[in-house]
Amino acid sequence: MEVKVYANVMKANDRIADQIRTLLDKYNIFAINFISSPGSGKTTLLESLIPHFISQNIRPAVLEGDLATSVDAERIKKLDIPVHQINTGSGCHLDANMIFHPIQDLPLDTIDLLLIENVGNLVCPTGFYLGENMKIAMVSVTEGDDKVLKYPLIFHVSEALILNKIDLIPYTNFNKDKFYQYCAQVNPKVKIFEINAVKGDGVNALVEWILERMKRTEPMRN
């Protein structure tokens, strides 16, 4: 019985996600769902990416998912782009229903790129399609080189994997060879970007790749 209810929940989620996709298509908006552990640097990455997109005449907007606080949305707000904070309470992921109304409250005709920062969680957000064009996963070197192996699901369904905080490698036991070996095992197709989101190192290559990917607008499903 529990499985049946779960199936219904997923069906209900996908129905709303499809409506979101239709809405995004109508306004020609490309959407990215960013997923990582808490504190991997998702918000800092967005702060680093957004000025690049603006300088390329791509108009971004952001949805911020968190259990509590509007700390992240306030950081994004300073970049003077549309942003909504979604507080999930005890919810461990964003689902389509949570973002359905916030998306409609955005000025959709002034947006080219919707950046969705999911709740910090390397497990639960994986299964919930939000109508996005692609998922990008992120892991920071301070989390260790084995995260791809131990939390494989999200890395299966992500088109890109960002390795953040590379400046901290010298102070950790992170083994880059092992990391790439594990990535090849879990998802040989995933595109990997090494970055330092605080300083912006490596962000250019990621921006170029996203801009190229935006030309192929097909949505990706899990």
Add this chain to the structure above:
Amino acid sequence: MEVKVYANVMKANDRIADQIRTLLDKYNIFAINFISSPGSGKTTLLESLIPHFISQNIRPAVLEGDLATSVDAERIKKLDIPVHQINTGSGCHLDANMIFHPIQDLPLDTIDLLLIENVGNLVCPTGFYLGENMKIAMVSVTEGDDKVLKYPLIFHVSEALILNKIDLIPYTNFNKDKFYQYCAQVNPKVKIFEINAVKGDGVNALVEWILERMKRTEPMRN
């Protein structure tokens, strides 16, 4: 309807957790449920703690929760104590049912302290009582100083909060004053330990505190 099913699931979990508690009481075993994000350093902390307990004639055993691999259990196995790995597949937390049989497969009459390393996730494990005496939460400085605010639930129900990787503070923008201020806001009673699990700095104080806490054997419920 979904709420009702969820309630039943929680009731079923608590019924099994109570059976686990009864079993642990029978063998006079104290149990700790360690909860953190992926890569905060739970396994490294256990590797650091275990020799201290052994030297104090406390006999530990470990249950390792992960989506996939037996990497963590293999690390603990080297310390020559009983350990079982529990792979949850896509499961985002341990529940009582998952550990019920693995616990019974441990040599219970040779164990004083059961260390349960939950799946790396700062949200979902919070609500699932496993029959433990207490929860200990962990956050590493590289995750940022705001995690307690943004993921408050786990910090409400934990007796101790470990701040790990304190040696990396100089290379990050972690603000210790803010961190303590946020902790005081969310749970003024929580006992905070600053440690470097890799080098063992600060672990002595944590061991002493756990040994004291073990004298008060009452189980803690959410």
